[in-house]
Amino acid sequence: MFIDPYLQTLLIITAVLTAIIMALLAIMLISRLLTSLNRQKYKLKTQQWEDLYLNYLHGDLSLEETAGLMEGEKPYWLWQFFAPYLDVLAGSDFEKTKTLCREIGLIDYYKKKLHRGRTVGKATAARVLGALRCRESVSEMLNLLQSKNPILVQAAAQGLAKSGKTETFFTTAQALLGNTFFTYKGATEILAGFGENICPQIARYLEKESGRLPAVGQGQNIKSPKETPRKNTVNATDYRSIMIDLLGFFKYRQALPLLERLLEKADEETTVHILKAFINMKEVPANLDLKSYLEHRYWTVRNFSARAWQLTGDRQALPVLEKLLSDRNWWVRYNAAEALRSAGQPGLEILEQNTAEADQAAASISSYALSRSEV
Amino acid sequence: MIEAVAQPKKILVAEDDPGLNRLISFKLEKEGYKALTAFDGKAALKIALEEEISAIILDIMMPFLDGIQVLKKVRTAKPHLPAIVLSVKSRENDLNQALELGASDYMTKPFQPEKLIDRLQKVLGNN
Numbered sequence: 001m002f003i004d005p006y007l008q009t010l011l012i013i014t015a016v017l018t019a020i021i022m023a024l025l026a027i028m029l030i031s032r033l034l035t036s037l038n039r040q041k042y043k044l045k046t047q048q049w050e051d052l053y054l055n056y057l058h059g060d061l062s063l064e065e066t067a068g069l070m071e072g073e074k075p076y077w078l079w080q081f082f083a084p085y086l087d088v089l090a091g092s093d094f095e096k097t098k099t100l101c102r103e104i105g106l107i108d109y110y111k112k113k114l115h116r117g118r119t120v121g122k123a124t125a126a127r128v129l130g131a132l133r134c135r136e137s138v139s140e141m142l143n144l145l146q147s148k149n150p151i152l153v154q155a156a157a158q159g160l161a162k163s164g165k166t167e168t169f170f171t172t173a174q175a176l177l178g179n180t181f182f183t184y185k186g187a188t189e190i191l192a193g194f195g196e197n198i199c200p201q202i203a204r205y206l207e208k209e210s211g212r213l214p215a216v217g218q219g220q221n222i223k224s225p226k227e228t229p230r231k232n233t234v235n236a237t238d239y240r241s242i243m244i245d246l247l248g249f250f251k252y253r254q255a256l257p258l259l260e261r262l263l264e265k266a267d268e269e270t271t272v273h274i275l276k277a278f279i280n281m282k283e284v285p286a287n288l289d290l291k292s293y294l295e296h297r298y299w300t301v302r303n304f305s306a307r308a309w310q311l312t313g314d315r316q317a318l319p320v321l322e323k324l325l326s327d328r329n330w331w332v333r334y335n336a337a338e339a340l341r342s343a344g345q346p347g348l349e350i351l352e353q354n355t356a357e358a359d360q361a362a363a364s365i366s367s368y369a370l371s372r373s374e375v
Numbered sequence: 376m377i378e379a380v381a382q383p384k385k386i387l388v389a390e391d392d393p394g395l396n397r398l399i400s401f402k403l404e405k406e407g408y409k410a411l412t413a414f415d416g417k418a419a420l421k422i423a424l425e426e427e428i429s430a431i432i433l434d435i436m437m438p439f440l441d442g443i444q445v446l447k448k449v450r451t452a453k454p455h456l457p458a459i460v461l462s463v464k465s466r467e468n469d470l471n472q473a474l475e476l477g478a479s480d481y482m483t484k485p486f487q488p489e490k491l492i493d494r495l496q497k498v499l500g501n502n
Binding site for chain 2: 050054057058084085087088089090091092093094282
């Protein structure tokens, strides 16, 4: 039978394409099936492990018995199982969990990974060993901080923060700022893993810093005491700001007088972070006059001082807040209106007067604040 | 003669972390309590209002309804129900609010479960 060569080619192409599509569909189906089976298997395993683990913690099962029943399982699964407990447990239960992890070989496995693994393996190992507070891995994690790979720097920072080795705090902070692209918020969350015990260290550092101000400013680089040599340099203002953020995060109110002193010589960025720290601490130093900050040339400073003002309720600043209702920045107008709303009757009266003002921005934000008040 | 058997005290464990919830419940059962578990705020509120419970262990951060809201609603129906609140240190304001709402005690994570049981026994004793 004669088949047109053109038709023959078309048939071959169609057959090949169909085969490729079928193969892809089969791969997707098999991979979904395997994932689902793996998930079920993991779920079953964790149910068994949970029973063993709880009985081990309670002393109904010995370390050897428990480890014997858990040994040889996939290390990553075991880690996933233990990780949530390590986050919330303290004292003897934490120590017993760590001993169990050591006995089943989890610590040795991840120590090897940290030493010789690839990026993902090393990063996981740093987090695991940090969460297990393995002090013997600290020097290796410190080396990772100097890596060119931001993923490794981040993992090492998380590991060191969880390890409880507060003496590595400043080095870790410098590496996070110098070798990764974290925002202040992200870096603060990682560094907060060190716990609130770092606050006195930070306060001492800032105390020394305050002696050096105002020589420090944008573009200058810092030399922090007892630090390892750095590849990248860290902007002094960024570094100081993150320290202040951490004091705010932990609501370390003992540092209020220090922050007040720093504020006198602070640049704009530092000022914003100090005001944010006051807001987090829910306290503003008693004698601090916020008026000059409410009139500051930078909108971020005006914005945060309007928020901080709500903690003082200083009536003398009410006219300044009223002026801010016409600010060119929406956030400043919003926070000024919120501040007035929080001031009670005198503030509400100012807002009411402004609803009828010719200034459209002031009228609009005042009406909005008053409507929120009614709600 | 039939002797009356003392029923174990029911404690509601409202904690969204399943591992921690089961760990606390396990420890409570070993101490002779009956643990009722809830993994979100709505379920916690339902159990707290419907069951005869002796105390509640309440996590602040839970889905659907947070611990503060649960405590507020429970307080109107059961003003004297002992409640121990669990939270992370950074949510100090929530803890203060919980104490203002009449929480008997609080613990910040990470914590020792034994200490939680001690505190529970103390608030049950006081009650």
